[in-house]
Amino acid sequence: xxxxxxxxxxxxxxxxxxxxxxxxxxxxxxxxxxxxxxxxxxxxxxxxxxxxxxxxxxxxxxxxxxxxxxxxxxxxxxxxxxxxxxxxxxxxxxxxxxxxxxxxxxxxxxxxxxxxxxxxxxxxxxxxxxxxxxxxxxx
Numbered sequence: 001x002x003x004x005x006x007x008x009x010x011x012x013x014x015x016x017x018x019x020x021x022x023x024x025x026x027x028x029x030x031x032x033x034x035x036x037x038x039x040x041x042x043x044x045x046x047x048x049x050x051x052x053x054x055x056x057x058x059x060x061x062x063x064x065x066x067x068x069x070x071x072x073x074x075x076x077x078x079x080x081x082x083x084x085x086x087x088x089x090x091x092x093x094x095x096x097x098x099x100x101x102x103x104x105x106x107x108x109x110x111x112x113x114x115x116x117x118x119x120x121x122x123x124x125x126x127x128x129x130x131x132x133x134x135x136x137x138x139x
Contacts, residue, residue, distance in 0.1 A: 003024075097111060104120050
């Protein structure tokens with residue numbers, strides 16, 4: 001079975017939206033991202049566990065800052081993995097590619113840019129506006 005190219009995916013008619021071939025394409029993209037992120041997280045975790053032997057305060061401070069950066073990267077990776085796994089689950093249930101709020105198509109271009117997208121652009125804009133309004137009212 002040959003994997004679709006991005007160009008072939010975009011050239012497909014609307015009636016093929018989230019067909020088996022398109023779902024397979026995004027499943028491969030998501031699985032590749034998951035593998036890459038998992039490897040980066042393993043590297044970051046290994047760097048976090050390494051302890052510096054230096055007694056120089058500047059080196060110790062630099063090492064601690066690097067450790068904090070690696071911890072943030074590992075946490076970001078965990079969040080990305082959860083989002084990817086959720087997207088893979090939506091592929092299994094054939095809910096992938098459809099806005100969780102409106103039920104409308106998210107769109108291939110948006111999914112190519114953000115394969116874990118759960119909302120259409122319009123729904124995302126509305127959600128962000130609501131969150132901004134709520135944040136202002138709490139301030």
